[in-house]
Amino acid sequence: MLMVSNEYANITANFAVQRMAETLNSKTATGQWCYRNSYLSIHTSTIYELFCIVMPVGATLFICANNLFQPTENVTAVILRVDDFPKQKNHGEKFFLYPNCFVNAEPTAVYHGGMYNTFTMRSHFTQILYMFPHSTVVNNNGVSPAQSQLFDGKSGYWNPRTYSHAGLFPHRKLATFNRERIPERVVHAKGGGAHGEFVVTNDISRFTKAKLFNGVGKKTRCFARFSTVGGNLGSADTAVDPHGFAVKFYTEDGNYDLVGNNIEVFPIRDPMLFSDLNRSRKRNPSTNLQDQTMWWDFVQGRPESTFHALQIFSDIGRAHGFRRMNGSSVHAFKFVNSRGDIVFAKLQWRSQQQAPALTFQQANTLQGTNPDYFVQDLYDSIENRNYPSWLLYIQLMTVEQAQSYPRNPFDITRNWREEEFQLIELGRMTLNRNPTNYFAEVEQAAFAVSNLVPGIEPSPDRMMHGRLLAYQDAQRYRLGTNFPQLPINSPIVEVNSYIRDGKACYGDNGGGSPNYWPNSFGGHQADPGVAHVSFSVSGVVDRFDIPEDEFVETRWFLERDVTPAGRQRMLEAIADHLKNARPEVQARVLQNNFYPISREFGDAVSAELQKAIRNANKSYKK
Numbered sequence: 001m002l003m004v005s006n007e008y009a010n011i012t013a014n015f016a017v018q019r020m021a022e023t024l025n026s027k028t029a030t031g032q033w034c035y036r037n038s039y040l041s042i043h044t045s046t047i048y049e050l051f052c053i054v055m056p057v058g059a060t061l062f063i064c065a066n067n068l069f070q071p072t073e074n075v076t077a078v079i080l081r082v083d084d085f086p087k088q089k090n091h092g093e094k095f096f097l098y099p100n101c102f103v104n105a106e107p108t109a110v111y112h113g114g115m116y117n118t119f120t121m122r123s124h125f126t127q128i129l130y131m132f133p134h135s136t137v138v139n140n141n142g143v144s145p146a147q148s149q150l151f152d153g154k155s156g157y158w159n160p161r162t163y164s165h166a167g168l169f170p171h172r173k174l175a176t177f178n179r180e181r182i183p184e185r186v187v188h189a190k191g192g193g194a195h196g197e198f199v200v201t202n203d204i205s206r207f208t209k210a211k212l213f214n215g216v217g218k219k220t221r222c223f224a225r226f227s228t229v230g231g232n233l234g235s236a237d238t239a240v241d242p243h244g245f246a247v248k249f250y251t252e253d254g255n256y257d258l259v260g261n262n263i264e265v266f267p268i269r270d271p272m273l274f275s276d277l278n279r280s281r282k283r284n285p286s287t288n289l290q291d292q293t294m295w296w297d298f299v300q301g302r303p304e305s306t307f308h309a310l311q312i313f314s315d316i317g318r319a320h321g322f323r324r325m326n327g328s329s330v331h332a333f334k335f336v337n338s339r340g341d342i343v344f345a346k347l348q349w350r351s352q353q354q355a356p357a358l359t360f361q362q363a364n365t366l367q368g369t370n371p372d373y374f375v376q377d378l379y380d381s382i383e384n385r386n387y388p389s390w391l392l393y394i395q396l397m398t399v400e401q402a403q404s405y406p407r408n409p410f411d412i413t414r415n416w417r418e419e420e421f422q423l424i425e426l427g428r429m430t431l432n433r434n435p436t437n438y439f440a441e442v443e444q445a446a447f448a449v450s451n452l453v454p455g456i457e458p459s460p461d462r463m464m465h466g467r468l469l470a471y472q473d474a475q476r477y478r479l480g481t482n483f484p485q486l487p488i489n490s491p492i493v494e495v496n497s498y499i500r501d502g503k504a505c506y507g508d509n510g511g512g513s514p515n516y517w518p519n520s521f522g523g524h525q526a527d528p529g530v531a532h533v534s535f536s537v538s539g540v541v542d543r544f545d546i547p548e549d550e551f552v553e554t555r556w557f558l559e560r561d562v563t564p565a566g567r568q569r570m571l572e573a574i575a576d577h578l579k580n581a582r583p584e585v586q587a588r589v590l591q592n593n594f595y596p597i598s599r600e601f602g603d604a605v606s607a608e609l610q611k612a613i614r615n616a617n618k619s620y621k622k
Helices: 006-023 171-178 271-279 292-301 303-313 360-369 373-383 399-404 438-443 462-479 552-561 564-578 583-594 599-621
Strands: 052-054 059-065 076-082 092-095 105-110 116-121 126-133 191-200 219-228 243-251 254-261 333-336 342-351 389-397 424-433 456-458
Touching: 191 243, 191 373, 191 438, 219 424, 254 342, 271 292, 271 462, 292 303, 292 564, 292 583, 303 552, 303 564, 303 583, 342 399, 360 564, 373 424, 456 462, 564 599, 583 599
Parallel strands: none
Antiparallel strands: 052 116, 059 076, 059 126, 076 092, 105 116, 191 219, 191 424, 219 243, 243 254, 333 342, 333 456, 342 389, 389 424
């Protein structure tokens, strides 16, 4: 005979009761729980009591009996269901899990009042697993689990595993674990997000028929995601990188995704270069290390990226966290009102949380001490009910202004100066709820430039046209063709379309209605009221760059927007990053990107670069 201590039995019983209490729904969780240990002697022929448990009416008790001492006996399991008790005296019912897997378990006593139920088990060790209401589906196949989460199914301390008995083999659990990861975003992989609300403060129905922007006080639920661009899921929030600023509006006309960045310009205007741009800012294919030579080598080959580079290294690119970061649509959209009139619009977010920008030294330190600083700061702020907010502004350009503009107004390597195209307040976004589950709500959130609503249409911006395809396609690759049906991506209105089937179709898949168009059987009809407006084009269609001065807006930025102290911080940040590139690339960057702005600015960058290199060499020698 082997004696098991009361202390051990109490621990096991406590754990079992705790696990059962956690799995009960709110209706049954109010019942009282207790347990009692009595005969704890373990012997091959001993019948013993182990637990007495308060059984809520209609609950299911899962019991697994593991024979630890006789290798010839199978590990066994049984389900007993308690129905309508205490009205029925004989309330124990036996259910077979498997044909060869049954243990005798009959109730030996029912105490008056129906509170306690005592079982005797012909076994050497009995462990309670879970308690669920009997209507609860407890796994993804709708099968009640018999496998124990506490024991590994040994038939003896020196005997091989007997997982194949009583359904104990952990196939499902391990197989699911092997498939937990999905492809991370190829850009914007690292980020954080939150739920909130957008409220209109200025009616702009004269410019657009988009309902979410019409009517002062109009409220629209939204979800915002902030991110870095080039880094992977484990990268640092404060690395030298633009940051994503994407907002999904759940409107009565469907979802509108405003997918932008913290910087109002972009490094390129040709969508054919999008993959090249992003590869240059990822890891070296040979060393698998971050490589500043790659970063700057792309910049020196595309002079139009200079303006974007300066903004990254300015205070604009080093905001003190996601909630203190401004945002921009980057692209111009075509706003259409109810009469069909057109105006072009850019949208700008302005953070209402004021704080000085990080210095590049602080940003570098945070990469090591707290690489999740931005994500943590956003989460903690909302958790402490310090809800961050942003004002949304629009800049408007008429068709006539666009036609007479001296440069391409849809070139996203340039900005619209605020003194020429003033900011018009539109509304306020407040983030007031953290995600309950990061994977379900942040990782699976899918943003796409093509998610538009009536009244907002694409402009002639060719970079936008590339993103109209690429962003939707990226989500199909990551999440599957039915990613819009995931709760975080699902609109608040019914979706009527002819898109059917595919992996993980979550809804009724259109039911029995026709899956083709046109049809004669009452299928969905197109709404002519949401058709895009037509516009005229002329000229030669080709892939080319119009020769223009690439540095006009860059000079204005340095002259009008950057203070002397801010300029010095920018020069130091550029030098700190550029010093790690190869010397020949450094020389080409100075020649192709900085001296064309002005001789004075090129000299300033060169001098700061030489200083940074000397300081780095001194530190290396030490």
